[in-house]
Amino acid sequence: MESAADPRSPLEQSSLQAAAGPDWQVSLHARAESTNALAVASARKGLVVVADHQTAGRGRLDRVWETPAGAALTFSAVIDPQLEFQWWPVLPLMTGLAVARAVGPQAALKWPNDVLIADHKICGILVERVETGAGALAVIGIGLNVSQRREELPHEGATSLAIAGLATDRTALLGAVLGQLRWGMGQMLADPHGVLAGYRGRSCTIDRDVRVELPGGSTLEGRAFDVDDHGRLVVVPASSVPAVQAQPAAMDPRTAVVVSAGDVVHVRPLQ
Ligand code: BT5
Numbered sequence: 642m643e644s645a646a647d648p649r650s651p652l653e654q655s656s657l658q659a660a661a662g663p664d665w666q667v668s669l670h671a672r673a674e675s676t677n678a679l680a681v682a683s684a685r686k687g688l689v690v691v692a693d694h695q696t697a698g699r700g701r702l703d704r705v706w707e708t709p710a711g712a713a714l715t716f717s718a719v720i721d722p723q724l725e726f727q728w729w730p731v732l733p734l735m736t737g738l739a740v741a742r743a744v745g746p747q748a749a750l751k752w753p754n755d756v757l758i759a760d761h762k763i764c765g766i767l768v769e770r771v772e773t774g775a776g777a778l779a780v781i782g783i784g785l786n787v788s789q790r791r792e793e794l795p796h797e798g799a800t801s802l803a804i805a806g807l808a809t810d811r812t813a814l815l816g817a818v819l820g821q822l823r824w825g826m827g828q829m830l831a832d833p834h835g836v837l838a839g840y841r842g843r844s845c846t847i848d849r850d851v852r853v854e855l856p857g858g859s860t861l862e863g864r865a866f867d868v869d870d871h872g873r874l875v876v877v878p879a880s881s882v883p884a885v886q887a888q889p890a891a892m893d894p895r896t897a898v899v900v901s902a903g904d905v906v907h908v909r910p911l912q
Contacts, residue, residue: 648712648809651671651711653669653812657691657812660815661815662820664819666687667689667691668689672694673694676691676692676698676717679717680719681771684771684778685778686778688718689717689815691815694708700765706767708784709789712786712788713785713801714785714811717783718781718819719780720826722829723830728829730872731871732768733754733766734753734836735836736783737754737840740785741843743814743818747805750843750844751845752846752847752905760798760907761799761800762800763801763805765783766781768780781822786799786801786802789801841868846874846907847867848864848865849865849908849909851864851905851908853904853905854905856902861900862879863877863878863879871901872901873899874899874900875898875899876897877896
């Protein structure tokens with residue numbers, strides 16, 4: 642196990658496997674370009690690819706996920722969600738909820754699936770779908786900033802568990818996140834609406850003024866009103882918010898725009 646004194650001591654295969662438990666098969670790489678790439682290439686249910694140092698982490702839309710050696714938890718878990726197609730878009734949201742539950746009450750969710758602490762990004766999530774002869778598997782990629790110091794983070798809007806004063810044992814964190822992921826998968830089958838309710842309960846985007854950068858290059862400004870049952874962000878455009886200080890209840894949801902993909906900037910908190 643990692644010592645509390647040195648959160649960057651190398652990860653160990655046997656300790657990770659013990660923390661993960663028998664539902665998962667951990668494959669530890671001292672160094673790998675992208676755990677998602679490795680997991681997609683050899684996807685099988687229960688595989689968990691962990692990199693002690695990930696050197697070319699993938700974000701969404703070909704962006705990069707940057708983490709120094711030994712300072713982050715970077716891994717990809719392969720699951721067989723057994724979900725109807727309509728529920729697949731909720732998987733990244735469920736993953737964010739699982740990470741937030743593992744991190745603790747300070748963690749909040751920025752749509753679609755960033756985990757924040759004190760409005761700073763602590764975790765990024767990339768879910769990829771892999772078609773196999775026996776159906777579709779999901780590769781759940783999670784990058785959690787653990788012991789980075791401020792100067793080791795890629796931008797001012799990022800933070801780490803160490804900066805937040807939270808526990809930094811990467812082995813224990815892997816076990817905690819996988820445990821919550823297992824819970825989330827069960828909930829997705831039993832009560833997906835409950836997962837969305839849990840997501841909304843930890844959302845720090847709902848009720849905020851936002852700027853949404855849409856895939857086509859256009860921008861939508863307004864107030865985030867809700868996350869709907871398909872996991873989409875419901876935004877009331879600024880032009881139809883009667884007054885900037887209006888309370889959410891004063892908005893007319895009939896003027897709302899539903900966004901299924903995009904990057905959100907939190908413009909300012911609701912007063
Ligand atoms: C994400 O993309 O946030 C998904 C990141 C997923 C990374 C994991 S690590 C394990 C697995 N294997 C992989 O190859 N990937 C997954 P996106 O929403 O597009 O955000 C990317 C943006 O986050 C970048 O453009 C940076 O601005 C920012 N960023 C990069 N590294 C960061 C970090 N360590 N902490 C906070 N923000 C970061």
